[in-house]
Amino acid sequence: MDFVSRVINADKRSIARLITLIEEQSDEARNLLKQLYKFTGNAITIGITGPPGAGKSSIVNLLAKKLRESNKKVGILAIDPTSPFTGGALLGDRIRMQDLTLDEGIYIRSMGSRGSLGGLSRASYDAVKVLDAAGMDYIIIETVGVGQSEVDIIKLADIVILVLIPGMGDDIQAIKAGIMEIADIFVVNKSDLDGTDRLVTEIQMNLDLNPDKSKSKPPIVKTVALTGEGIDELKNTIFHTQKQFQEQGLLNKKRKKRINQELRELIREIHLSQIASSFETKIDDFTEKIFNKEVDPISAAVAILQNSKDNIKP
Amino acid sequence: MDFVSRVINADKRSIARLITLIEEQSDEARNLLKQLYKFTGNAITIGITGPPGAGKSSIVNLLAKKLRESNKKVGILAIDPTSPFTGGALLGDRIRMQDLTLDEGIYIRSMGSRGSLGGLSRASYDAVKVLDAAGMDYIIIETVGVGQSEVDIIKLADIVILVLIPGMGDDIQAIKAGIMEIADIFVVNKSDLDGTDRLVTEIQMNLDLNPDKSKSKPPIVKTVALTGEGIDELKNTIFHTQKQFQEQGLLNKKRKKRINQELRELIREIHLSQIASSFETKIDDFTEKIFNKEVDPISAAVAILQNSKDNIKP
Numbered sequence: 155m156d157f158v159s160r161v162i163n164a165d166k167r168s169i170a171r172l173i174t175l176i177e178e179q180s181d182e183a184r185n186l187l188k189q190l191y192k193f194t195g196n197a198i199t200i201g202i203t204g205p206p207g208a209g210k211s212s213i214v215n216l217l218a219k220k221l222r223e224s225n226k227k228v229g230i231l232a233i234d235p236t237s238p239f240t241g242g243a244l245l246g247d248r249i250r251m252q253d254l255t256l257d258e259g260i261y262i263r264s265m266g267s268r269g270s271l272g273g274l275s276r277a278s279y280d281a282v283k284v285l286d287a288a289g290m291d292y293i294i295i296e297t298v299g300v301g302q303s304e305v306d307i308i309k310l311a312d313i314v315i316l317v318l319i320p321g322m323g324d325d326i327q328a329i330k331a332g333i334m335e336i337a338d339i340f341v342v343n344k345s346d347l348d349g350t351d352r353l354v355t356e357i358q359m360n361l362d363l364n365p366d367k368s369k370s371k372p373p374i375v376k377t378v379a380l381t382g383e384g385i386d387e388l389k390n391t392i393f394h395t396q397k398q399f400q401e402q403g404l405l406n407k408k409r410k411k412r413i414n415q416e417l418r419e420l421i422r423e424i425h426l427s428q429i430a431s432s433f434e435t436k437i438d439d440f441t442e443k444i445f446n447k448e449v450d451p452i453s454a455a456v457a458i459l460q461n462s463k464d465n466i467k468p
Numbered sequence: 469m470d471f472v473s474r475v476i477n478a479d480k481r482s483i484a485r486l487i488t489l490i491e492e493q494s495d496e497a498r499n500l501l502k503q504l505y506k507f508t509g510n511a512i513t514i515g516i517t518g519p520p521g522a523g524k525s526s527i528v529n530l531l532a533k534k535l536r537e538s539n540k541k542v543g544i545l546a547i548d549p550t551s552p553f554t555g556g557a558l559l560g561d562r563i564r565m566q567d568l569t570l571d572e573g574i575y576i577r578s579m580g581s582r583g584s585l586g587g588l589s590r591a592s593y594d595a596v597k598v599l600d601a602a603g604m605d606y607i608i609i610e611t612v613g614v615g616q617s618e619v620d621i622i623k624l625a626d627i628v629i630l631v632l633i634p635g636m637g638d639d640i641q642a643i644k645a646g647i648m649e650i651a652d653i654f655v656v657n658k659s660d661l662d663g664t665d666r667l668v669t670e671i672q673m674n675l676d677l678n679p680d681k682s683k684s685k686p687p688i689v690k691t692v693a694l695t696g697e698g699i700d701e702l703k704n705t706i707f708h709t710q711k712q713f714q715e716q717g718l719l720n721k722k723r724k725k726r727i728n729q730e731l732r733e734l735i736r737e738i739h740l741s742q743i744a745s746s747f748e749t750k751i752d753d754f755t756e757k758i759f760n761k762e763v764d765p766i767s768a769a770v771a772i773l774q775n776s777k778d779n780i781k782p
Contacts, residue, residue: 184766191764406759413765414755420769421747422740428773433735441728445720450505451727452498455734459742 158189164227164288166261173263176280187280193287195409197229198396201295201311203333208317209343212379213388214296220389221292222259229285229293232264233278233307261285275307276419279412309336310412312405313395315388317341318357320349334360338372338399339391345376345384370398433458472503478541478602480575487577490594501594507601509723511543512710515609515625517647522631523657526693527702528610534703535606536573543599543607546578547592547621575599589621590733593726606706623650624726626719627709629702631655632671634663648674652686652713653705659690659698684712747772 160168175183200217204210218228263285265278278295285293295311308314316337340357342350354374361371373391377384399405440454449457474482489497514531518524532542579592592609599607609625622628630651654671656664668688675685687705691698713719754768763771 188764188766192761195761410755410759413758414751416765417751417754417758417769417772420765421772424766424769425743425773426736426739429739437728437731440731441724444727444731445724447506447509450502451730451734452502452738455731455738458731458735459739 158186161186161190161284161288162193164261164290169261169284169288170263172284173265173281176277176284177265179277183280187283190283190287194283195286197282197286197290197293198313198392199282199286199293199295199311200392201297201308201314202317203297203305203308203314204317204341205319208319209379210296210317213317213341213343213377213385214294216379216382216385217388217392218260218294220385222257224389226291227259227289228261229282229288229290230260230262231278231281231285231293231295232262233295233297261288261290275310276416276423278307279310279416305333305336310408310415312399312408313338313392315339315341315392317343318353319344320347320353338395339388340372340374341384341388342374342376343379346378350376433461436461472500475500475504475598475602476507478575478604483575483598483602484577486598487579487595490591490598491579493591497594501597504597504601508597509600511596511600511604511607512627512706513596513600513607513609513625514706515611515622515628516631517611517619517622517628518631518655519633522633523693524610524631527631527655527657527691527699528608530693530696530699531702531706532574532608534699536571538703540605541573541603542575543596543602543604544574544576545592545595545599545607545609546576547609547611575602575604589624590730590737592621593624593730619647619650624722624729626713626722627652627706629653629655629706631657632667633658634661634667652709653702654686654688655691655698655702656688657691657693660692660695664690747775750775 155163157168157172161172172183172186175186202210202214214230218230221228263281265281282293282295295308297305297308314336316333316339318340320342334357342353342357344350354376357374373395375384375388375391377388379385396405399408436458440449440458443449444451444454469477471482471486475486486497486500489500516524516528528544532544535542577595579595596607596609609622611619611622628650630647630653632654634656648671656667656671658664668690671688687709689698689702689705691702693699710719713722750772754763754772757763758765758768
């Protein structure tokens with residue numbers, strides 16, 4: 155069996171190898187992805203985000219188990235854009251997930267930061283494509299950090315879940331504009347704590363302010379990850395949201411948006427690799443000139459590009 | 469007086485206006501920066517990073533005041549790459565700094581995330597250039613978050629300060645590889661707490677493992693930001709490090725590296741804006757084709773670029 159067939163047949167080692175090739179941005183990965191592309195489009199991607207300590211990992215674990223009970227194959231991608239001060243957390247999460255990795259119907263993988271912001275987003279979605287082609291029914295994308303890059307990745311998922319907890323300082327006032335709007339499902343975790351009702355009310359009030367009437371109000375699910383309470387409801391809410399999105403054509407709309415963004419990133423990336431060699435030799439010369447104040451950086455960049463223009467290789 | 473002259477004469481409103489233009493990535497900013505460039509290169513840039521709660525902001529405040537006592541003009545740039553769950557912190561810090569803003573010799577500005585990672589790094593350094601041309605002797609670059617993007621910005625500074633505190637979980641084991649190496653000065657803040665000596669020892673041991681013998685061991689300064697203890701020593705350590713770097717040619721080496729990186733980012737940015745219009749119309753067509761599995765994303769990107777190649781405007 156060739157490599158592509160092994161991936162489609164969900165061979166865990168081949169999946170792992172291909173995702174590593176993607177992280178390494180190898181040409182081989184590019185060729186394999188081309189061949190895999192026609193086998194994608196069946197998995198539903200679920201993005202999970204929320205502040206640190208909200209219990210995202212526990213919810214991902216429990217949700218994956220619930221989906222397995224419904225006989226669904228589940229892929230989990232943990233995205234960690236290398237926040238240099240959060241080491242350890244990811245490893246800890248993975249250890250907690252050990253009981254899941256023994257299950258043949260589950261594939262867990264963490265991905266770190268490689269190259270640029272756009273690069274990580276694209277690599278994540280290439281990994282999603284691999285898991286999709288390998289026959290996963292659901293692919294959960296979980297972010298470890300909470301930066302803009304993580305949110306950029308999460309919001310490309312078919313269904314976005316925002317996990318909040320009561321008593322997080324100024325509650326949802328602490329969440330910047332733009333985050334509430336990307337959520338398709340709200341989870342209020344640790345809902346056995348005081349302040350749960352207040353948080354639910356605040357979410358509802360915030361949703362009422364949202365001028366986007368094109369989609370219906372996102373459901374709010376209360377969970378207690380520690381006891382597993384509410385996870386069944388979360389699973390059913392996901393199934394319901396998925397059905398709704400499919401019927402309303404929202405799923406396809408979201409996917410076209412994702413494709414559009416991916417295409418832009420690919421064009422940039424491929425084009426830059428094409429022009430890079432033509433100006434590489436000039437960079438050092440101009441660095442000296444700029445340092446010596448013979449030219450300003452902007453004029454130097456324009457001059458280098460002008461000079462390289464005729465040398466761009468197809 | 470024209471705009472450029474007003475900036476050079478440290479007119480606060482003109483400085484603010486120009487940095488806003490930079491954030492908006494306007495053509496006007498580009499033209500003004502070209503003219504300003506020859507007036508830059510006098511300021512020493514100090515980058516401060518460290519885990520949340522280490523007291524970076526307090527140290528920046530106290531250090532700025534100390535530098536003012538030495539009759540130095542100080543610019544402070546607070547970089548906040550829009551971590552969506554840390555709102556409020558920045559504002560709080562700025563309020564704490566209110567007593568500084570009344571001082572004519574201090575300029576404080578926060579910058580948010582605009583565009584890409586590279587974009588923020590470049591915008592930050594354009595803002596540094598503005599403050600430099602405006603006659604600031606020291607420009608302190610402080611990051612609010614702790615992601616890779618912040619570290620990328622900080623490590624371009626002339627002098628990098630890493631602030632740590634005792635008892636931060638696994639102490640310095642929690643800090644990922646690559647962070648210890650960029651520090652030129654270590655600050656152990658909250659050094660009245662237990663575990664200070666252990667942390668100092670751990671830093672020293674970690675430095676002993678560092679194979680880079682080209683530069684001397686970075687000094688470690690103990691501070692208590694709450695009482696101001698150690699800030700005088702920190703200031704003197706900065707002066708000493710600066711003198712050392714100048715004598716050893718390290719300052720120029722660092723600056724050339726910064727110019728090199730900036731030039732690369734500029735080339736990418738300018739080039740992308742040049743090619744964007746030529747492929748914009750094709751993106752939507754190909755998004756449909758990719759969605760319908762008629763073509764894979766990579767082949768589409770290559771086809772669009774191939775087609776646009778002849779249409780690139782100089």
